Amino acid sequence: MRIRRVEPTVVARVYSSSAWRRHLPLLAGIGLIVCALLPVLLGRWFVTPEMAAVFGDVPNLPPSLKHPLGTQSEGRDLLAALMLGTPATLAIGLIGGGVAVLVGGTLGLVSGYRGGWTDTVIRTIVDVGMTVPPLAVLILIAVSIPKVSVPVMGLIIATTAWISVTRVMRSQVLTLRERLFIKTAKLSGVGSFGIMAFELAPNLMPLFAASFVNSVTTAILASIGLEVLGLGPRESYTLGNTIYEAMYYTAMWRDMWWWWLPPIFILILIFLGLFLVSNDLDRIANPRLERGW
Amino acid sequence: MRRQVLDVQDIEIVYRTRGGPVRAVSSLSFSVFDNEVFGLVGESGSGKSTLAMAILGNLPDTGVLTRGRILFDGRELGAASPATWRAVRWKHLAYVPQGAMNVLNPLRRIRDQFDDIISDHGVRSNQPDWKATILALLKAVHLAESVLACFPHELSGGMKQRVCIAMAMLLGPKLIIADESTSALDVISQRVVLQTLLEVRARLNAAIVLIGHDLALQAQVADRVGIMLAGRFVEIGPVTRIFDRPLHPYTQRLIASVPSIRHQHGLPDVVAADEAERKAWLSEDARLLEVEPGHFVASPSVPRQ
Amino acid sequence: MWRYVIRRIGAFLLTILFAVTLNFTVIHLTPIDPIAGILGRLAGRGVSVEGGQKLVELYTRTFALDRPIAVQYLIYLRNLVLHGDLGYSLSYFPEKVSAVVLRAVPWSLGLLFSAIMIAFVLGNLLGALAVWSRAPKLFRGLMLLFMSFSAVPCYLLALILLYLFAFLWPILPAGGSFTPGSARNFDLQTLLEVLQHATLPVLSITLGLIGFYSLSMRGVMTTVLGEDYLMYARVKGLKERTIFLRYGMRNALVPQVTALAIDLGLLVSGQVVVETIFSYPGIGTVLFNALRTADYFVVQGIVLFIIVSVALTMLLVDLLYPLLDPRVRYANSAR
Numbered sequence: 001m002r003i004r005r006v007e008p009t010v011v012a013r014v015y016s017s018s019a020w021r022r023h024l025p026l027l028a029g030i031g032l033i034v035c036a037l038l039p040v041l042l043g044r045w046f047v048t049p050e051m052a053a054v055f056g057d058v059p060n061l062p063p064s065l066k067h068p069l070g071t072q073s074e075g076r077d078l079l080a081a082l083m084l085g086t087p088a089t090l091a092i093g094l095i096g097g098g099v100a101v102l103v104g105g106t107l108g109l110v111s112g113y114r115g116g117w118t119d120t121v122i123r124t125i126v127d128v129g130m131t132v133p134p135l136a137v138l139i140l141i142a143v144s145i146p147k148v149s150v151p152v153m154g155l156i157i158a159t160t161a162w163i164s165v166t167r168v169m170r171s172q173v174l175t176l177r178e179r180l181f182i183k184t185a186k187l188s189g190v191g192s193f194g195i196m197a198f199e200l201a202p203n204l205m206p207l208f209a210a211s212f213v214n215s216v217t218t219a220i221l222a223s224i225g226l227e228v229l230g231l232g233p234r235e236s237y238t239l240g241n242t243i244y245e246a247m248y249y250t251a252m253w254r255d256m257w258w259w260w261l262p263p264i265f266i267l268i269l270i271f272l273g274l275f276l277v278s279n280d281l282d283r284i285a286n287p288r289l290e291r292g293w
Numbered sequence: 294m295r296r297q298v299l300d301v302q303d304i305e306i307v308y309r310t311r312g313g314p315v316r317a318v319s320s321l322s323f324s325v326f327d328n329e330v331f332g333l334v335g336e337s338g339s340g341k342s343t344l345a346m347a348i349l350g351n352l353p354d355t356g357v358l359t360r361g362r363i364l365f366d367g368r369e370l371g372a373a374s375p376a377t378w379r380a381v382r383w384k385h386l387a388y389v390p391q392g393a394m395n396v397l398n399p400l401r402r403i404r405d406q407f408d409d410i411i412s413d414h415g416v417r418s419n420q421p422d423w424k425a426t427i428l429a430l431l432k433a434v435h436l437a438e439s440v441l442a443c444f445p446h447e448l449s450g451g452m453k454q455r456v457c458i459a460m461a462m463l464l465g466p467k468l469i470i471a472d473e474s475t476s477a478l479d480v481i482s483q484r485v486v487l488q489t490l491l492e493v494r495a496r497l498n499a500a501i502v503l504i505g506h507d508l509a510l511q512a513q514v515a516d517r518v519g520i521m522l523a524g525r526f527v528e529i530g531p532v533t534r535i536f537d538r539p540l541h542p543y544t545q546r547l548i549a550s551v552p553s554i555r556h557q558h559g560l561p562d563v564v565a566a567d568e569a570e571r572k573a574w575l576s577e578d579a580r581l582l583e584v585e586p587g588h589f590v591a592s593p594s595v596p597r598q
Numbered sequence: 599m600w601r602y603v604i605r606r607i608g609a610f611l612l613t614i615l616f617a618v619t620l621n622f623t624v625i626h627l628t629p630i631d632p633i634a635g636i637l638g639r640l641a642g643r644g645v646s647v648e649g650g651q652k653l654v655e656l657y658t659r660t661f662a663l664d665r666p667i668a669v670q671y672l673i674y675l676r677n678l679v680l681h682g683d684l685g686y687s688l689s690y691f692p693e694k695v696s697a698v699v700l701r702a703v704p705w706s707l708g709l710l711f712s713a714i715m716i717a718f719v720l721g722n723l724l725g726a727l728a729v730w731s732r733a734p735k736l737f738r739g740l741m742l743l744f745m746s747f748s749a750v751p752c753y754l755l756a757l758i759l760l761y762l763f764a765f766l767w768p769i770l771p772a773g774g775s776f777t778p779g780s781a782r783n784f785d786l787q788t789l790l791e792v793l794q795h796a797t798l799p800v801l802s803i804t805l806g807l808i809g810f811y812s813l814s815m816r817g818v819m820t821t822v823l824g825e826d827y828l829m830y831a832r833v834k835g836l837k838e839r840t841i842f843l844r845y846g847m848r849n850a851l852v853p854q855v856t857a858l859a860i861d862l863g864l865l866v867s868g869q870v871v872v873e874t875i876f877s878y879p880g881i882g883t884v885l886f887n888a889l890r891t892a893d894y895f896v897v898q899g900i901v902l903f904i905i906v907s908v909a910l911t912m913l914l915v916d917l918l919y920p921l922l923d924p925r926v927r928y929a930n931s932a933r
Contacts, residue, residue, distance in 0.1 A: 128613045131909045135867030136901045143897055144624045221751055228871055230889055268750050275749035349833050382835030396830040398845050413836045
């Protein structure tokens with residue numbers, strides 16, 4: 001044993017040295033999401049997308065070999081609906097989350113680095129925005145747009161999702177701004193844009209990634225909320241729409257478990273998966289959280 | 294034969310860290326006798342606070358007493374159960390931390406914090422009696438009664454320190470460990486605190502372990518002094534002997550660094566040790582040899598086993 | 599101290615302004631004409647159009663739809679602020695939106711309040727016990743369980759609970775707030791009925807919420823555990839319970855109280871959908887029905903109400919916070 005003199009008030013913890021085990025939540029999360037995608041991957045051996053159309057077959061059939069998840073009251077085959085719906089929901093999440101992170105990240109970067117009036121304006125908007133329940137605003141917007149498609153849905157959600165991203169990015173930029181490498185870059189004559197794009201942005205990558213996963217989660221959450229209320233993209237199949245229709249046609253009362261249970265199950269898999277992934281990414285982006293466990 | 298209130302026998306304390314085990318204290322032995330002031334001197338990182346926490350039974354979860362025994366008043370405490378500790382703590386063994394630290398609960402008034410100690414130690418909180426005791430204690434540490442109604446942030450560093458001293462005295466312990474009690478204070482407050490500690494000793498007939506890094510300060514109040522380096526003692530002895538005849542080279546350096554009014558012409562030459570010397574000291578055998586009655590030194594000539 | 603108060607109230611007023619402006623903007627930008635929609639439906643059902651004409655005239659007059667847009671905005675503001683006039687409900691005409699909304703508010707408040715109280719107490723205890731080294735390890739597992747619940751939106755939990763306890767083991771009612779046909783008095787029987795019907799909705803929200811509170815409490819408690827006063831409390835030989843409650847939780851709860859209101863927006867959003875699922879007569883169900891019947895003005899009114907009430911609650915919490923933490927009060931008053 002080497003003798004090392006250590007300031008005894010350092011409280012250290014024993015960590016598992018294996019990287020695999022430390023990132024188990026991340027892997028488990030990704031695994032869950034892959035499981036959620038199983039209907040999409042395996043469904044093609046049982047059904048075709050056309051069967052998801054209205055009156056693709058006899059309505060209200062329980063599961064059978066021909067319709068592994070049965071049909072619902074409009075005659076749609078449910079497995080086909082899920083095959084189309086899961087990617088649609090994920091797409092809304094990615095579009096909404098992606099746009100939110102891009103807009104929010106840029107605004108946070110600019111606001112944190114530039115300071116002054118830009119910062120004050122953006123900060124006030126963010127502070128006000130954080131007190132507003134996002135669903136309220138989303139409902140208002142969604143109700144006012146007559147025809148909502150999947151990409152439009154994503155954009156609608158992004159209008160409220162960017163706010164928390166801005167706040168997180170901004171505070172991180174404020175910390176980084178005072179570091180030596182930024183000051184050195186400034187002294188070397190690198191312009192504001194250069195510093196933001198080439199010095200700050202690369203260092204913000206871990207936070208970016210964590211924010212992205214969080215935003216996608218928020219986006220999917222918001223989209224399901226809107227869809228269950230009936231405000232989703234009615235023309236497309238999404239998981240939320242399936243649930244809405246199940247409630248509309250009182251599927252639970254009619255004992256049609258194959259209608260309302262599978263979409264909920266898939267959603268739970270997606271949410272738990274995203275939760276585990278974002279937990280781990282948060283820890284990587286902010287190592288101080290490590291002390292928690 | 295004087296009574297030993299604290300007897301530490303050959304202990305070793307190890308911290309488990311991510312980088313492997315770290316030995317903070319090794320092969321350390323010393324005793325504290327009744328009613329004496331034992332000064333524990335060492336630089337930062339020498340293991341003083343670890344030793345104090347071990348004696349108090351409050352090592353963090355990562356710290357382990359891997360060898361040796363700690364006997365308080367004849368009773369073995371090292372790895373005792375929480376119940377045993379609760380019986381001993383504060384009633385017999387008290388602690389005065391660095392008051393400038395955040396040791397007083399910021400959300401509770403001072404009088405409530407006194408009450409917590411009283412009620413949790415099973416002594417019937419016969420209100421009038423205890424109120425009088427507390428007031429007397431405050432007076433002893435030169436604090437006004439108004440302090441009781443305050444929150445900690447409303448008091449100065451020196452006042453908080455003295456509140457801590459008063460708290461330590463509350464149940465009349467036999468041993469008080471004072472950890473860097475004067476380190477963050479100005480000179481006058483330091484004086485007041487030291488004086489208060491001596492008065493405490495006289496009042497309670499208690500022993501005090503005074504931990505610090507200021508040898509000059511220790512010289513004024515301690516009866517015996519122990520010099521700690523890298524987790525063990527290099528020299529222990531009566532304070533006068535240590536100053537008159539320091540035997541270990543490290544001790545000699547420490548004493549030479551103490552500013553003295555005798556050095557009329559500029560500062561003494563820097564007396565820091567060089568790498569080789571430090572290495573030599575670190576590889577010494579920790580066993581202390583009694584060179585004169587009561588004066589122990591770590592021997593540089595005996596190689597480490 | 600006063601500067602802080604003024605700043606917070608200023609932010610609150612800005613939020614109101616934003617909400618109102620949003621409402622107004624959306625009315626005028628949407629290609630949907632709600633009144634024409636309703637008129638069309640009424641005509642389709644053979645109902646006389648005369649009542650519809652009156653509605654159009656009423657609106658044109660009240661909201662000055664024939665004047666320039668700036669004037670309309672000011673009149674809208676005036677109606678709102680001075681008269682609390684949110685317009686007329688299209689489905690319940692001639693009932694006013696405010697009446698429709700206010701009827702449903704007590705139910706929603708009751709639900710929200712109960713859920714928050716229960717979840718706050720249980721969640722904080724759980725979070726604190728999960729990091730307390732001398733507490734049974736069971737609490738850590740429990741916390742993982744509740745955190746998984748909170749990852750899933752509460753309305754999905756609601757659907758599962760609905761199935762489990764109203765269909766599979768039908769021990770609780772499936773919806774509404776009263777058993778249909780029962781007498782509604784202020785007596786014990788009615789109270790029990792209300793509680794029975796409220797159980798599943800409250801449970802749906804609480805289960806998800808406990809996870810959030812316990813997670814943030816765990817973080818705060820971890821900081822508190824590292825504090826010197828906790829070490830000192832232990833060295834002083836205080837009882838485990840005293841240390842946990844008075845030196846641990848009490849100190850950790852202070853920042854947690856602001857956490858009470860922080861996720862309020864998300865909470866309310868979730869509750870709206872939960873109420874829909876259980877047909878609980880709160881603003882959620884009213885909103886849902888309004889969406890289904892294209893009662894546009896009720897939708898707007900509810901959205902506005904939600905935004906304002908959440909903002910108001912957060913303002914109140916921010917103003918009450920200094921009372922809890924003497925350090926903040928002291929710091930603010932020292933200026």
